Amino acid sequence: MNEVSKMYDFLIGLFQSNDLVNTISLVNTMDIDSNKENIYPLVNLDLRETETQDQAIVFSFRITILQQRDIKPIKIDSKLLRNTNYVDNLNETHSILNKVINYLIRQNNDYDIEIVQQGTNKILKEWGLSNLDGLQLDIDLAIPNEGSSC
Numbered sequence: 001m002n003e004v005s006k007m008y009d010f011l012i013g014l015f016q017s018n019d020l021v022n023t024i025s026l027v028n029t030m031d032i033d034s035n036k037e038n039i040y041p042l043v044n045l046d047l048r049e050t051e052t053q054d055q056a057i058v059f060s061f062r063i064t065i066l067q068q069r070d071i072k073p074i075k076i077d078s079k080l081l082r083n084t085n086y087v088d089n090l091n092e093t094h095s096i097l098n099k100v101i102n103y104l105i106r107q108n109n110d111y112d113i114e115i116v117q118q119g120t121n122k123i124l125k126e127w128g129l130s131n132l133d134g135l136q137l138d139i140d141l142a143i144p145n146e147g148s149s150c
Contacts, residue, residue: 003057003143006111008045011061011141014100015043020092029062029136033128040132041067041092048138056142058116065093066134069126089133090123097121097135104141116140 008026015021022039025032029046032038046062067089104115119138127134 003146004050004059007059007113007141007143010109010111010113011045011100014103015045015096018096018099020096029064032064032066033130033132038130041065041096041134043096052145053142055145057145058140058142060138060140062136062138063097064124064134064136065096066124066127066132067092069131069133086125086133090135093134094121097137111143113141113143116142 012024015024020041021043023042025038025042025044027044027046029044032042032044042065044062044064044066046064048060048062050060051058067085069089070085101115101118103109104113107114117140122136124132124134124136126132
């Protein structure tokens with residue numbers, strides 16, 4: 001199995017092991033919300049680029065985690081979004097991402113995958129066509145370059 005397959009298998013397995021995650025996709029970030037069969041929370045792994053180094057291959061991913069916003073049809077005089085599940089959505093998507101990041105930091109994995117660089121979590125509010133909330137993170141992950149091929 002080559003490094004690309006190992007990286008995808010590893011990340012998909014990490015997110016699948018989380019009971020909160022319902023859908024995992026591997027599409028371009030801008031195409032996430034185009035599939036109406038999505039069941040949220042959704043995790044999208046968008047591989048942006050790779051860099052082959054002597055000892056490792058570095059994969060640059062944009063990870064997007066989304067949950068649908070529910071709005072209660074009640075009139076409120078508050079700006080605290082108490083008629084929505086916005087804060088719950090952030091809690092849930094943040095929990096999903098933190099679990100994976102904490103696992104990677106401990107480096108307890110069979111493929112020796114580690115974080116090379118991690119951006120900050122970008123908050124997504126009412127994102128896309130389906131009124132989604134969540135987080136987005138750009139992250140570079142390295143796997144040892146074993147020189148394997150298909």
